[in-house]
């Protein structure tokens with residue numbers, strides 16, 4: 001087992017982990033001994049969280065040293081994966097077997113266990129979080145014993161255990177629902193007015209399998225990415241002019257001005273689900289790499305109020321924002337999911353990497369949006385590390 005000194009930082013570098021030790025066990029027995037003998041343990045996935053959720057003062061455990069596993073069942077209806085597996089790796093194997101996951105986040109670099117533990121989501125008015133695909137998982141509890149939790153065998157408490165924020169133990173493998181592989185064509189529209197987005201929110205977000213609107217709160221427009229399943233929408237775009245915007249003349253990056261090389265193929269070229277649903281390609285740094293992020297979930301029916309509030313705050317948040325993404329997530333029954341019990345719109349902020357400058361903007365934004373029943377994922381106090 002590899003044991004190192006105090007770990008370094010999360011992906012963004014805004015949090016320095018305070019763990020006394022970091023471990024990377026190579027076998028399940030090593031992991032079980034470690035957990036049983038430790039006083040405080042926390043699992044670390046790929047470290048993409050911007051807050052301290054993966055931190056501990058005790059022992060931090062990586063699971064990416066355990067034997068790797070990606071196994072479909074006999075009917076291919078589910079796949080069982082090692083907890084440290086990253087979505088990019090899983091998706092390629094699944095696709096080669098003619099199978100797919102229902103959705104993916106904006107990046108394929110993140111671990112399956114860490115993503116499911118936090119309710120990570122993509123976009124899609126009918127799509128739930130990535131954790132909603134979990135049919136079962138194995139977890140090493142405080143006594144070092146391995147427990148199997150499953151949707152079928154534990155119907156009363158299962159929905160309380162999937163999004164666990166790492167609090168129930170160290171997950172070693174997960175079983176995920178799969179479906180037949182599908183193709184997606186990705187179209188991008190520039191200059192969709194935010195007023196139009198607010199007035200026709202459900203129509204716009206219902207016009208593709210997965211829709212993302214990158215809002216420029218200062219100039220009052222959005223760049224809208226439509227990810228359309230070819231088996232439902234064919235390969236045609238909705239028209240050169242659509243919802244007050246115009247079809248983009250070339251590929252776009254979510255952050256205005258950045259080269260689109262790191263992004264998945266646009267321009268309506270059909271491709272496999274896992275090469276279109278994420279915004280970023282696995283072999284590149286996603287997003288900017290120098291940033292802070294925060295996000296809020298709000299009731300979807302309040303979209304016009306939310307968009308108007310943020311437009312009114314443009315002068316405060318605009319100067320410290322790199323980009324801001326509006327997405328939708330369907331209601332689900334996972335107790336700790338931010339989408340629990342309500343269809344949501346999510347507003348995500350990629351800030352400049354200057355905590356002191358960003359905190360007042362987040363404070364002003366929370367003051368406006370918390371009364372609209374916002375559920376914040378990363379609050380202003382979380383970004384200081």
Ligand SMILES: Cc1cc2nc3c(=O)[nH]c(=O)nc-3n(C[C@H](O)[C@H](O)[C@H](O)COP(=O)(O)OP(=O)(O)OC[C@H]3O[C@@H](n4cnc5c(N)ncnc54)[C@H](O)[C@@H]3O)c2cc1C
Pocket residue numbers: 011012042043044045046047048049050053054063083084105106107110111112113114115117118119120121122165166167169170171172286287
């Ligand atoms: C550039 C970028 C883009 C992003 N895009 C999105 C997006 O589109 N949608 C979205 O929802 N989020 C997004 N995120 C946030 C990210 O998906 C979440 O932070 C997710 O938790 C990352 O998974 P991870 O493996 O890095 O988890 P970590 O940050 O490593 O850990 C998160 C939590 O999971 C727990 N955990 C990890 N592994 C285990 C395990 N084996 N057993 C038990 N608990 C475990 C940890 O203890 C911790 O509580 C983005 C982040 C970045 C940096």
